[in-house]
């Protein structure tokens with residue numbers, strides 16, 4: 348089935364609800380009103396009959412306990428107008444006045460009219476001529492009998508029918524108005540919902556086309572819509588950030604490759620042109636550049652492996668101090684060669700983490716400390732535990748990091764002093780990898796440093812098994 352627009356759907360839904368509820372109300376109203384009106388008509392008829400008998404008795408009393416045919420005729424003709432056929436007999440049973448005798452044609456027309464009324468009100472209404480008998484007494488003696496005929500069991504006059512049809516018309520008008528209101532409300536609600544959804548569709552289309560800059564305005568009053576547009580906006584934001592990082596990475600890699608490649612090219616060209624002799628020293632320097640390049644490529648590979656998002660951690664329980672000792676042992680030869688002392692402090696601190704990857708963090712930090720500490724200097728690792736956390740610092744008494752560089756040293760390829768670091772062989776990736784590993788553990792890494800006095804890197808990690816484990 349072809350999908351239908353939200354606007355049409357909602358409008359139809361509201362229309363259907365309105366029609367259904369109106370049909371329901373209409374049926375109930377008709378039943379209840381019909382019933383009520385019927386019992387009202389029956390009641391009214393009973394009261395009217397009592398009133399007629401009282402009136403006839405008054406006519407008899409007014410004429411000094413005798414039948415006055417003139418008065419009876421007046422009353423009888425009035426009653427005929429109300430749908431009642433009067434007949435009065437005296438105590439002996441002789442007819443004093445009879446509407447049928449007086450004007451039978453009018454009586455028949457009236458009865459036919461009533462029958463028509465009742466049929467038009469409800470087709471199949473079962474009714475017919477009914478006559479009730481009422482004895483009249485005066486002074487304790489019988490004065491005669493009043494017979495009242497009508498279309499029964501009850502009847503609706505023209506005025507009653509007018510009232511009922513007026514009521515129905517009113518119901519219909521109310522139905523029309525509420526139907527229109529429902530359609531308008533449905534259309535308005537649909538617009539209210541469809542608008543932000545259309546905005547979202549446009550925005551996601553733009554995102555799909557690679558334009559991450561636009562944001563959907565957060566001005567809807569609907570919680571779910573705000574949540575939807577909010578998550579689309581944050582999706583755009585993170586895609587924008589990813590695109591920015593990707594661009595920067597490409598630019599950084601190009602920049603990193605350019606220098607060694609240019610050096611290589613100029614050296615090789617000079618040798619080809621015969622400007623330089625291809626001796627062992629020059630070929631050795633070319634080899635050095637090639638090694639630098641392959642190291643860079645290795646580190647790039649490592650960086651993508653350690654990318655926090657894709658870093659799969661292999662958790663185990665181990666002693667951080669033991670790991671630090673093992674790392675320092677690995678550096679023993681280099682420490683001795685450079686004439687730098689190493690101090691290890693702190694007792695056993697157990698934590699639940701990826702031992703190999705934290706070993707990598709320690710290696711990166713210690714190798715930096717060693718790299719930037721001159722002969723005769725000192726470096727060290729201090730391991731300690733705090734409330735539910737395990738931590739270590741790697742410190743040195745080396746060159747230190749200028750304050751202006753501190754915010755950037757964890758960024759990839761960032762080197763505080765390019766010339767100095769090129770000599771030291773760094774490519775600016777070690778700290779990026781360390782930070783990625785620490786963050787993947789849910790930990791923090793920070794640095795304090797003073798130029799000429801040394802640096803201190805502190806890593807804090809949750810000591811317990813992570814919830815996701």
Ligand code: ADP
Nearest residue numbers: 715716719747756762763773774775776777778
């Ligand atoms: P690299 O491979 O160049 O060492 P890192 O990411 O490990 O890259 O470090 C980035 C930069 O931070 C280094 O180039 C250096 O300028 C600075 N740095 C890191 N550790 C130290 C330290 N212990 N002492 C002084 N500078 C440091």
